[in-house]
Amino acid sequence: EAGVVQSPRYKIIEKKQPVAFWCNPISGHNTLYWYLQNLGQGPELLIRYENEEAVDDSQLPKDRFSAERLKGVDSTLKIQPAELGDSAVYLCASSLHGTGEYEQYFGPGTRLTVT
Amino acid sequence: AQTVTQSQPEMSVQEAETVTLSCTYDTSENNYYLFWYKQPPSRQMILVIRQEAYKQQNATENRFSVNFQKAAKSFSLKISDSQLGDTAMYFCALHNYGQNFVFGPGTRLSVLP
Numbered sequence A: 001e002a003g004v005v006q007s008p009r010y011k012i013i014e015k016k017q018p019v020a021f022w023c024n025p026i027s028g029h030n031t032l033y034w035y036l037q038n039l040g041q042g043p044e045l046l047i048r049y050e051n052e053e054a055v056d057d058s059q060l061p062k063d064r065f066s067a068e069r070l071k072g073v074d075s076t077l078k079i080q081p082a083e084l085g086d087s088a089v090y091l092c093a094s095s096l097h098g099t100g101e102y103e104q105y106f107g108p109g110t111r112l113t114v115t
Numbered sequence B: 001a002q003t004v005t006q007s008q009p010e011m012s013v014q015e016a017e018t019v020t021l022s023c024t025y026d027t028s029e030n031n032y033y034l035f036w037y038k039q040p041p042s043r044q045m046i047l048v049i050r051q052e053a054y055k056q057q058n059a060t061e062n063r064f065s066v067n068f069q070k071a072a073k074s075f076s077l078k079i080s081d082s083q084l085g086d087t088a089m090y091f092c093a094l095h096n097y098g099q100n101f102v103f104g105p106g107t108r109l110s111v112l113p
Helices: none
Strands: A005-007 A010-013 A019-024 A031-037 A044-050 A053-056 A065-068 A075-079 A088-095 A110-114 B003-005 B010-014 B019-021 B024-026 B032-039 B046-052 B064-069 B074-079 B088-096 B101-103 B107-112
Touching: A005 A088, A010 A019, A019 A088, A019 A110, A031 A075, A044 A065, A044 A075, A075 A088, B003 B088, B003 B101, B010 B019, B019 B107, B024 B074, B032 B064, B032 B074, B046 B064, B046 B074, B074 B088
Parallel strands: A010 A110, B010 B107
Antiparallel strands: A005 A019, A019 A075, A031 A044, A031 A088, A044 A053, A065 A075, A088 A110, B003 B024, B019 B074, B032 B046, B032 B088, B064 B074, B088 B101, B088 B107
8 A cells, every 4th residue: 555645855945936745645545634844843733634625724824835635635735935934844644534543644754945 | 722742852772671751741632542653764754553542451562562641641652672773753642533633842762782
């Protein structure tokens, strides 16, 4: 079974430029999460999807961040414009049903460096 | 609000020895799940072990076991016979039904040869 796929693995951009990250969850997983992870810290939720619906985007900085999961499968997270403080690892995770009964499976992450 | 605290930023253990990582949490819910995740250097996060709050029996997975104290809201991870491959960041996480996962700040574990 294929795991959670993310691309790109690494991205270096200049500040004020746009950037997009892509995630393909495990087949059949209806819940998808985007997290931000700063160096040496735990993941912090940005947005959670149940199928196509964003059920929790309260921590997503909506002035510059946007996300979509149009067909309830893969998802894209965008930053426009990027700031120096956005440098971090962006993790995607998926789970079945969105309950604790099924743990989250994480992708390898995208390491973003904003110069 | 749900919170997870890991009071040990870094720990080290000799190969083949036993180490215990601490985690405390706070939630007003009665039914929830607790997890320990492992994140090796430059590698992706994987689940180590999970515990359902309604189960009194502590979960075990091979060399990994937990000490779940519901009244004290404590959830420690014991690693027996530590191996070099256990070197990683370890995150404790809390999940209430239908809500988000909350992660602790992590403990960096180094297994020394």
